[in-house]
Amino acid sequence: AQKVTQAQTEISVVEKEDVTLDCVYETRDTTYYLFWYKQPPSGELVFLIRRNSFDEQNEISGRYSWNFQKSTSSFNFTITASQVVDSAVYFCALENTNAGKSTFGDGTTLTVKP
């Protein structure tokens, strides 16, 4: 069985602060994908990143960065210099490459105050 845990239900920061969203996963598969999605108040899911289980390189994209640590089964997401527009629910997800199904965490609601 697969499981994704996002322990932080809600996070509130002030604009320009850095914030890290935690994601811990469980799977018996040796090959899998990890995702982060952003869901703004409008509801649509915005794809942020996909990481293959064989690729543990950290990634940076603008103010976003991801830290994948297979040893601790974590795939954390950091927003640097947060902005009000970053306010949203963020989901971490794990995909079984054989079945193709994604298991989502419960999401972390990020509120960035001006």
Place this chain on the structure above:
Amino acid sequence: GAVVSQHPSRVICKSGTSVKIECRSLDFQATTMFWYRQFPKQSLMLMATSNEGSKATYEQGVEKDKFLINHASLTLSTLTVTSAHPEDSSFYICSATGARSYGYTFGSGTRLTVV
């Protein structure tokens, strides 16, 4: 990039009626589509997996007669909520993947309200 269009974005229907939601891949052939349901302030729960030309595979606890899924072509899957009741009110979202798409692309979701 891969685009998935989902319609309608919002629908209000009377209890007992049926509602059809469409999910279209606009620029790629979606061999597999997934349908999710999201209750307010909760995570996405997979309802079913739909492969083109074959019957959908439903997750445990999802009534296949209640939520009819059709994936008749490589660009279109539909979810029909039959005899809708207020407890079916939710946010429904589809995702699609295909040979030329990168990962999974989600539609913009449909907010269903049954009154």
